Amino acid sequence: MNAMTKPKSAQALPLNTILDGDCIEMMNSLPAESVDLIFADPPYNLQLRGDLHRPDNSRVDAVDDDWDQFDSFAVYDQFTREWLKAARRLLKPNGAIWVIGSYHNIFRVGAALQDAGYWILNDVVWRKSNPMPNFRGKRFTNAHETMIWASKGEGAKYTFNYEALKALNEGIQMRSDWVLPICNGGERLKTADGEKAHPTQKPMSLLHRVLVGSTNPGDVVLDPFFGTGTTGAVAKMLGRDWIGIEREASYREVAERRLADIRAYDKSSLEVTRAKRAEPRVPFGQLVERGMLRPGEMLVSPTGKVAKVRADGTLVGEDVKGSIHQVGAHLEGAPSCNGWTYWHFRKDGKTVPIDVLRQQIRAEMAARPH
Amino acid sequence: MNAMTKPKSAQALPLNTILDGDCIEMMNSLPAESVDLIFADPPYNLQLRGDLHRPDNSRVDAVDDDWDQFDSFAVYDQFTREWLKAARRLLKPNGAIWVIGSYHNIFRVGAALQDAGYWILNDVVWRKSNPMPNFRGKRFTNAHETMIWASKGEGAKYTFNYEALKALNEGIQMRSDWVLPICNGGERLKTADGEKAHPTQKPMSLLHRVLVGSTNPGDVVLDPFFGTGTTGAVAKMLGRDWIGIEREASYREVAERRLADIRAYDKSSLEVTRAKRAEPRVPFGQLVERGMLRPGEMLVSPTGKVAKVRADGTLVGEDVKGSIHQVGAHLEGAPSCNGWTYWHFRKDGKTVPIDVLRQQIRAEMAARPH
DNA sequence: CTGTTCTATGAATCCGCAC
DNA sequence: TGTGCGGATTCATAGAACA
Numbered sequence: 167m168n169a170m171t172k173p174k175s176a177q178a179l180p181l182n183t184i185l186d187g188d189c190i191e192m193m194n195s196l197p198a199e200s201v202d203l204i205f206a207d208p209p210y211n212l213q214l215r216g217d218l219h220r221p222d223n224s225r226v227d228a229v230d231d232d233w234d235q236f237d238s239f240a241v242y243d244q245f246t247r248e249w250l251k252a253a254r255r256l257l258k259p260n261g262a263i264w265v266i267g268s269y270h271n272i273f274r275v276g277a278a279l280q281d282a283g284y285w286i287l288n289d290v291v292w293r294k295s296n297p298m299p300n301f302r303g304k305r306f307t308n309a310h311e312t313m314i315w316a317s318k319g320e321g322a323k324y325t326f327n328y329e330a331l332k333a334l335n336e337g338i339q340m341r342s343d344w345v346l347p348i349c350n351g352g353e354r355l356k357t358a359d360g361e362k363a364h365p366t367q368k369p370m371s372l373l374h375r376v377l378v379g380s381t382n383p384g385d386v387v388l389d390p391f392f393g394t395g396t397t398g399a400v401a402k403m404l405g406r407d408w409i410g411i412e413r414e415a416s417y418r419e420v421a422e423r424r425l426a427d428i429r430a431y432d433k434s435s436l437e438v439t440r441a442k443r444a445e446p447r448v449p450f451g452q453l454v455e456r457g458m459l460r461p462g463e464m465l466v467s468p469t470g471k472v473a474k475v476r477a478d479g480t481l482v483g484e485d486v487k488g489s490i491h492q493v494g495a496h497l498e499g500a501p502s503c504n505g506w507t508y509w510h511f512r513k514d515g516k517t518v519p520i521d522v523l524r525q526q527i528r529a530e531m532a533a534r535p536h
Numbered sequence: 537m538n539a540m541t542k543p544k545s546a547q548a549l550p551l552n553t554i555l556d557g558d559c560i561e562m563m564n565s566l567p568a569e570s571v572d573l574i575f576a577d578p579p580y581n582l583q584l585r586g587d588l589h590r591p592d593n594s595r596v597d598a599v600d601d602d603w604d605q606f607d608s609f610a611v612y613d614q615f616t617r618e619w620l621k622a623a624r625r626l627l628k629p630n631g632a633i634w635v636i637g638s639y640h641n642i643f644r645v646g647a648a649l650q651d652a653g654y655w656i657l658n659d660v661v662w663r664k665s666n667p668m669p670n671f672r673g674k675r676f677t678n679a680h681e682t683m684i685w686a687s688k689g690e691g692a693k694y695t696f697n698y699e700a701l702k703a704l705n706e707g708i709q710m711r712s713d714w715v716l717p718i719c720n721g722g723e724r725l726k727t728a729d730g731e732k733a734h735p736t737q738k739p740m741s742l743l744h745r746v747l748v749g750s751t752n753p754g755d756v757v758l759d760p761f762f763g764t765g766t767t768g769a770v771a772k773m774l775g776r777d778w779i780g781i782e783r784e785a786s787y788r789e790v791a792e793r794r795l796a797d798i799r800a801y802d803k804s805s806l807e808v809t810r811a812k813r814a815e816p817r818v819p820f821g822q823l824v825e826r827g828m829l830r831p832g833e834m835l836v837s838p839t840g841k842v843a844k845v846r847a848d849g850t851l852v853g854e855d856v857k858g859s860i861h862q863v864g865a866h867l868e869g870a871p872s873c874n875g876w877t878y879w880h881f882r883k884d885g886k887t888v889p890i891d892v893l894r895q896q897i898r899a900e901m902a903a904r905p906h
Numbered sequence: 907c908t909g910t911t912c913t914a915t916g917a918a919t920c921c922g923c924a925c
Numbered sequence: 926t927g928t929g930c931g932g933a934t935t936c937a938t939a940g941a942a943c944a
Contacts, residue, residue, distance in 0.1 A: 213919045220915085221934045223870040229917050239650060269659035269684070270919060273650065276643025280609060288676045289639040291661045293713050294916090299935040300709060302920035303698040303811075306658045307936080309711035311917080312682070314639070328673040339670065341679035343663050343713070348916060351939055366917050451704030455716070455741040457723070461773075461805035477748055477774060477801065478700035478808040487809070489707060530665060530717065656919080690919085698934095709935070813921080813933065820931095861931060874932050 179386065182402070184410040184418050184425075189390035192411045193252035201256045201409070202325070202385035204263040205376060205397045207368060208249070209234045210271045211242045220301050229365045233414070239274065246271075246278045249390060254282055256388065260323040262287070264376055266313045266368070276314050284316040287324065291343040292372060296350075315380065324380070331379045340379070346371045355394050355420055363420045364394045373400035381406055395421030402428045446531055448524045450490050450505065451479025458523045465490075465509040466517060471497040473509070481509075490520070549756065552772070554780040554788050554795075559760035562781045563622035571626045571779070572695070572755035574633040575746060575767045577738060578619065580612075580641030609644065616641075616648045619760060624652055626758065630693040634746055636662070636683045636738070646684050654686040657694065661713045662742060666720075685750065694750070700808035701749045710749070716741045725764050725790055733790045734764040743770035751776055753806050765791030772798045775806050816901060818894045820860050820875070821849025828893045835860075835879040836887060841867040843879070851879075860890070 178197050185192045212234055218226040236242040253263060263284065267275050280286065290313045297309040317324040331340040349369040357363050373396050381387060383405040389397035392410030394417055401408035402425060412418045453459045454475060461477040473483035473493050481493040488496070490505025498508075506524055510517040548567050555562045623633060633654065635645050650656065660683045667679040687694040701710040719739040727733050743766055751757060753775040759767035762780030764787055771778035772795060782788050823829045824845060831847040843853035843863050851863040858866070860875025868878075876894055880887040 210917055211919090212917060214917095215919070217871075218918060218920060219871055219934090222913095223868070223872065224914075225871075226918070226920095227915075234917085268917060268919095269646070269656050270917085272659075273643045273646025273684075276639070277609075277647040280643065286639050288678065289642075289682070290676060291663070291680055291713065293661070293663070294937095296916080296937040297711070298916045298918075299937090300918080300920060301934055302918095303709065303934050304696060304920045305918090306660060306685075306701075307709055307711040308658065308918065310661055310713050312659070314643075315676075326674055331676075339673070339677050341667070341677040343661065343680050347938080350916065350937095354916095362916090447706065449704060449706035451706065452741075455704065455744045457740060461801040474805055476805045476807060477744075478697075478703040479706075480703045480809055482804070489703065693922085711936095811933085817923090817931080859931075872930095872932075874934095876932075 180409060181386065181407045182398075182409070184392060184395070184398070184412055184421055186415070186418060187411065187413055189411045189413070190248050190252050193249070193256055193388075193390060196256055196409075198255050199258050199261075200386065201388045202258055202261050203377070203381050203387045204253050204257060204261070205373065205387060205389050206249075206253065206263065206265045207366070207389075207391050207393065208246070208265065208267065208271070208275070209236070209391075210268050211236050212268075212270050218301065226298075226301070227362075227365075231365060242271065243274055243278065246275055247282065250275075250278055250282045250284070253388075253390065254284065254318060257318050259318060260325070262315065262317050262324045262380055264313055264315050264380070266292070266311055268308070268311050272312045272314070279314060279316050283319050285318070285320045285322060286314060286316045288315045288342050289313065290315060293343055293345045295345055295347045297348065313376075325382060325385075327379055327382070331375070334375065334378065340375075344372070344375060346375075349396075355424065357416075357420075364417055367394055368396045370396055370400050373397055374404070377401060377404050377406060392421060393417050395424055398425050399428050403430055405430050446528060448527050449479065450520070452527065453520065453523050454479050456527075458526070459511060459520070463511065465511055465520065467494065467497070467508050467510065469498065473497075481505075550779060551756065551777045552768075552779070554762060554765070554768070554782055554791055556785070556788060557781065557783055559781045559783070560619050560622050563619070563626055563758075563760060566626055566779075568625050569628050569631075570756065571758045572628055572631050573747075573751050573757045574623050574627060574631070575743070575757060575759050576619075576623065576633065576635045577736070577759075577761050577763065578616070578635065578637065578641070578645065579761065580637060612641065613644055613648060616645055617652065620645075620648055620652045620654070623758075623760065624654065624688065627688050629688060630695070632657070632685065632687050632694045632750055634683055634685050634750070636681055638678070638681050642682045642684070649684060649686050653689050655688070655690045655692065657685045657687055658712050659684050663713050663715045665715055665717045667718065683746075695752060695755075697749050697752075697808055697811075699811050701745070703809045704745065704748065710745075714742070714745060716745075719766075725794065727786075727790075734787060737764055738766045740766055740770050743767055744774070747771060747774050747776060748808065753803070762791060763787050765794055768795050769798050773801055775800050775803065815898060818897050819849060820890075822897060823890065823893050824849050826897075828896075829881060829890070833881065835881055835890065837864065837867070837878050837880065839868065843867075851875075 179200055212229055214228050265275050292311045294309050297307055300307050346369060349367045355363040377400055386407045387401045388409045390411045392412035395410055398408040398410050459475050461475055463475045465473050473481040480488055481490055483493045483497050486493050486496045490509055491503050494503035494505045494508040506521040507519055509520050511520055549570055637645050662681045664679050667677055670677045716739060719737045724737060725733040747770055756777045757771045758779045760781045762782035765780055768778040768780050829845050831845055833845045835843050843851040846852060850858055851860055853863045853867055856863050856866045860879055861873050864873035864875045864878040876891040877889055879890050881890055
């Protein structure tokens, strides 16, 4: 790019607007090397079979929109490689990209990023504090999504506001796993008839951290899968310019209204909900996993009852199996029992409450929080 | 697989030994469909630069740095696809695989898994409670690694000890993000001169959770990148058979010594909380046959619906006949209904769920097994 | 107004055996 | 290999409803 074209290109950028159309075509119509950051939340290519019901028989409102349907991995890969190529052309040399996804698509996206020449800086895990459970008990709760942060290529510079993120994190270096709630409550946009306006609206707290960490005020942020415009909303609040691309008219309308109401630096609506830490919960099973207690080891109570530790963190006492609390309560004939103080193990000839092991783990967690 | 080959194959398995050699060759020398679980921690620090050539030996015109990178990835991808193919041949139809990696390689591994026909069940994030900080302050602290858990194919069955994992997590279903410390302290294996024996030794707590969750006692667990043998050590403790493959003699020696010292936990402590699905099925008609409920007796639901018991163990409700489940579902307008907990009978003036009668029968069956 | 209980819902590749 | 059907399965949070 020469000196002549650069100002012209910059002028041609449709800043702070939502473009209507296919993201690949629209990106290719914009001037090269004109954007500082791209945040992309592409379709995940979920492959859902039948209906899913909660144990109370209510039906889960699935993501079954047309825009998430692809015939095969090959088709999805082709789509991914094309939009990533168009995105890379748009990025300034020191620009960067974030892409978010789940296990359905993120591995294909990550490989395509690397193949396209991007250089992965981190993968960042969004750990959801309130995910939807696994209702059938057949897998782990799908409690996280993965974001990939990449520069334009190996050796390329990029923006990283280390100190700002450290401040956001109470003075401790920001880690690659972020605990944030999903988007619901008042932040969740609704249609006139009370339905959710978009099936997968992202929380502003997530974008807040991304934009504070990897852009500066005045930067241009582009989102090729704009949806209801969370990226634009947070960019506007933080004094960044934004460009959205969205082909669904209904999403664009919601986003337009939303963005019209946003004021820059409205910090109050951005405050990250920080769970005030009570004492962190430590499952008894973790003592077994960590080898602090071994399966087969005998625990004793002050009243002389005994129970044996099993590999899954349950106890077996006389005629009873269950958690440390359940077994203790049963053996004492009591309605409840605090197993942490009730059960003891033998160490160096002395009997010690298992609670000291929990305290050890909590001390580790306190020394290296978050 | 026919009846002839199965015993022969099983006999040929070199259980509880470390095989010396290249993992692909060694896996291909073992009998097909003979392994229940594969846990793999593949290398990602292959020499990606230098002496690379395309399969046809063509020279790449270096118009763009990306080409170098692409060729490097191509070599890694080929390696990945070959060992994943060999691994898939080894797996029993209901077997499963776990692969662990970081952002350097996990996206390529995940895409290769999907392309090879594996079916991803979850990605699980190992969230390190004490990671190495990022000293230069240029990126986020790399505080997690990613594991992929996959079955042999779409629709294939797999082992998932849901209740045991829930017990390990103090009664709450296990999530896809696991907070566990890295391997250090006494668990970290050292060489004679005090150096760490392996650069990426995995903690036993991680393998404990993997093996408790996705294998049963007596299962065969194979680790094609055995290293210092954490997989074998935990498998042995948990009463699973194991096979390791490792081509570095120094790692094999450390692992051999380590495994010789490991003791298996006693069998009873390896019994794990069982799922209700595993309970024996009791037909409702048996309650009628045994006289626990009489034909003509009225059952009631918590919502006030009523139905009459018939001699063949079906119910008649308003405008509907059928099983306890069918009638309940119909009366509630629900897609399904567990009749055992839905229907109640009157006993001594109180309404009691019919499930207590089923529990009586099951208790008898347990006391006098056939 | 306050504290408690009830209800709704979120990117989900969510059953298994008998016939 | 498909179909029928028994019956097992949920956590955190917001907001409404209720006492």
